[in-house]
Amino acid sequence: MAYQTAYYCLLPLVVIIITLAICSVPSLGEIDPQLLVKFKSFLFNANALNNWGNESISLCNWTGLLCTNHTFHGLRLENMGLSGMIDVDTLLKLSNLTSFSIINNSFEGPMPEFRKLERLKGLFLSNNKFTGEIPDDAFEGMKYLKKIFLAENGFTGHIPSSLAESPRLLDLDLHGNIFQGNIPKFRQNHFRVFNLSHNQLEGPIPESLSNYDPSSYYGNKGVCGKPLYACSSLTSYNNHSTISHQEKGKKHPVVIAAIVVVAVLALASIVALIFIIHRRRRQWKISQNNEGLRESSTTHSIDVTDDGFKKGENGELSFVKEEYREEFDLYDLLRASAEVLGSGRFGSTYKANVSNGSSVVVKRFKHMNRVGKEEFSEHITKLGRLTHPNLLPLVAFCYREEEKLLVYNFVENGSLASHLHGRVRVNSGLDWPTRLNIIKGVARGLAYLYKEFPGQKLPHGHLKSSNVLLNQSMEPHLTEYGLIPVMNKNHAKEFMAAYKAPESYGPNKKTDVWCLGILILEVLTGKLPENYMRKGKEGDEDLGRWVRRMVREEWTGEVLDKEIMGVRNGEGEILKLLEIGMCCCEWDVENRWDWREAVAKIEELKERDREEEEEEDDDEWSSNASEDETELSPSHNLNH
Incomplete structure (x- = not known):
């Protein structure tokens, strides 16, 4: 009985203690503000984050914090001129952190160990000064990662295998780095954003990645295959020879001699093929492929579609500015060396250097299928007749069911x-x-x-x-x-x-x-x-x-x-x-x-x-007054 009495007396106290313990655990959305202050202490030029630590301001109103329904979930520290060290260990303690962005800042050095942040869904590091190779295991364990943006940095080496194996990746932008080697076969093949352009990648494009816009691969000198130009037999053979050499070591002299003979024959065949091609009259697709094989990593031909534009009704360039009519045609435009200026939701934009020495901007639109050719031509012609110093003049257009081209004057200073x-x-x-x-x-x-x-x-x-x-x-x-x-x-x-x-x-x-x-x-x-x-x-x-x-x-x-x-x-x-x-x-x-x-x-x-302006006018009148006027005292000047 004594034990039972003690049990029933202590039971309410135990319940109260457990309740207090449960209630004292912070909700998933709560974070320690001091963790953010500590993270900031490792940053330089952090004036944009001056309200961090201000207790009079709600935490979700601190600059750069992302909140949904008053629950913290990310940091967006973009365009702030920040540099210094990214303290990943402190970020790790922000248990609800799923998005981290430092786009357009000045962070340097190797990529921090973001793989510790296993809950991260979005990582945005574009337009910084990161350099060096990214380890193959840099993204291991990040099974929730959906968006990765590393563009416009100085990353080198191969694309990390752990990134290619990421199971949920939807957006990938690696353009403007120095990545080398072959393009890996990504586990995820259905990307919303996919851009590997302007690196030093080489080899054939994996078949699973062949349906993306060609601009996703521009600027990689050694990359070939659909949607770019076809890989030549020589390139394929050399790639095979390199792999075989790495796998098997040195070949027997007889085998090497055979390889040399085959290579010579292949070269002779290519020379003959080029001779035949040059004798043909402006065959669109072949000319585009040849130009593509010759271009450097910074220029290329405008590969308009997979099957190319053909002569005839659907392949004509219609001019709305008469002064350009005799200067170039569609053939000149398609074979001109071009520089990719951007790739957006509507299509790609190029700067093309045409045969007369001038430059034009070519915009490819893939979502102009609302009207027929006659109505489209009528409307675009009206736009071409517009003349105003603050409108970019439209030069020409080309109608095709799958896509349209609009050609504008080139403006040299960007957007x-x-x-x-x-x-x-x-x-x-x-x-x-x-x-x-x-x-x-x-x-x-x-x-x-x-x-x-x-x-x-x-x-x-x-x-x-x-x-x-x-x-x-x-x-x-x-x-x-x-x-x-x-x-x-x-x-x-x-x-x-x-x-x-x-x-x-x-x-x-x-x-x-x-x-x-x-x-x-x-x-x-x-x-x-x-x-x-x-x-x-x-x-x-x-x-x-x-x-x-x-x-x-x-x-x-x-x-x-x-x-x-x-x-x-x-x-x-x-x-x-x-x-x-x-x-x-x-x-x-x-x-x-x-x-x-x-x-x-x-x-x-x-x-x-x-x-x-009125005060300056008064000052100018005063300065022209007679020299006999009394000179202003220092105190007068200070007050003025």
């Missing part, structure tokens, strides 16, 4: 996006007067489109910083304008800028203005809109709402790009443009400005505050 978010931001040339001039040019070009196409809801439809090109004088030129009527509607809804607007019922006549507003805020903040742009419910936050919240909660200057913060004699005008941007991307369409009001307000802006 506004590359200047705002490129790898190197030092001396980018984007001071305040330049940014204002760019916005004014964009607004004028947009206004011209509205006047030329008054009946269209979206005269531009795809206005964003990567579609604003800059010449050597930093004058803006709009591109990819007026294409909505000929685009595949489903593809347009998914990827075109206008469809990112918050209008639940679809684009309207103020949607291009919303895109203009987002562009203005991008130019002023230096922030990448894709990091904020989530079309959806009223509570979602795009770049416009983020700016509005920051302006409301903190000092306005915190949202501005550091290159224009503290600009002398222009702060007032900068803030006016910031307000214009917010009015243009207002979620409520009724309250959003129309294009006339937006353009008028932008045109009123000046490089310098009006008050400052």
Whole structure:
């Protein structure tokens, strides 16, 4: 009985102790803020993370933290100029970390041991200064990994076997490194993003990877096979000989002699074949293959499709600019040495050096199957007749059912996006007067489109910083304008800028203005809109709402790009443009400005505050006053 009494007396206490122990365990979403502060202590130039450790700010509002439903799940430390050491051991203690991004910073040295972070789903290291070989086991145990971006670094050696064996990989971007050797056979063959271009890879492309865009492999001198040109018999033989030599050691002299004879015969056959080819009259596919075999790692022919363009009705280049009509034709364009400028959701973009010595930009569109040839030609011809200093001129086009080519003039200074978010931001040339001039040019070009196409809801439809090109004088030129009527509607809804607007019922006549507003805020903040742009419910936050919240909660200057913060004699005008941007991307369409009001307000802006100009005018008048006036005392000068 005594034992039973003691048992029943102690039972409630035991229950309370267990309950307290369970309740004291933090939820999966809770993290120790001091871990983040410790991680930051290993970083250099971390001014962008100044609010880390501020207890008055909610943890999920710390710069660079990714949260869903107030639960931390990742770090996005992009475009911050960070360097130093990535303390993986501290990251390991953030048990809920599934995404880690340091895109466009200045981290150096070998790749850290990220394989310790076994729960990681996304790893984004592009546009840094990492170097050296990545060990074969660098990704072992990372069974949840779906996205890996290592582009534009200095990685060398073979592509790690553990990466090729990753079971759930969906997005892979390794372009712009120095990876060598053969392309491995990846366990995952159905990628959403796949780019191995501009490395030093060689050998045949695995059959399981042969259905991706050719641009995924451009810039690798030794790579061959579908979707590029076919591997020659000599190349295949040499590859086989090399492998056999490595496996079996030195061959018997008789065998070596036989190999030499076969090689000589093969060379003789190739010479004869080349002689025959050169006697034929412009056979498209063969000429493309020959050019491809001769090109270096930085240039190649434009391999338009797997079966090539043929002469005839579906292979004609239609010119909309008469001055180019006699300068080059489709054959010249397809065989010209070309440089890949980009590969996006709509297709690839090339810079082609045509036979007359000039350069043009060729855009391949694979999702323009909404209209027939006659309607397509009529619409593109109308676009070609447009003439405005802030529109990139359309030169020619080519219609084919599977894809279309649009040929534009080449603008040598790249896109506004590359200047705002490129790898190197030092001396980018984007001071305040330049940014204002760019916005004014964009607004004028947009206004011209509205006047030329008054009946269209979206005269531009795809206005964003990567579609604003800059010449050597930093004058803006709009591109990819007026294409909505000929685009595949489903593809347009998914990827075109206008469809990112918050209008639940679809684009309207103020949607291009919303895109203009987002562009203005991008130019002023230096922030990448894709990091904020989530079309959806009223509570979602795009770049416009983020700016509005920051302006409301903190000092306005915190949202501005550091290159224009503290600009002398222009702060007032900068803030006016910031307000214009917010009015243009207002979620409520009724309250959003129309294009006339937006353009008028932008045109009123000046490089310098009006008050400052008036003061300088007074100073200039004062300096011309009589020398007999009393000299200002030091205290007067200081007060002035």
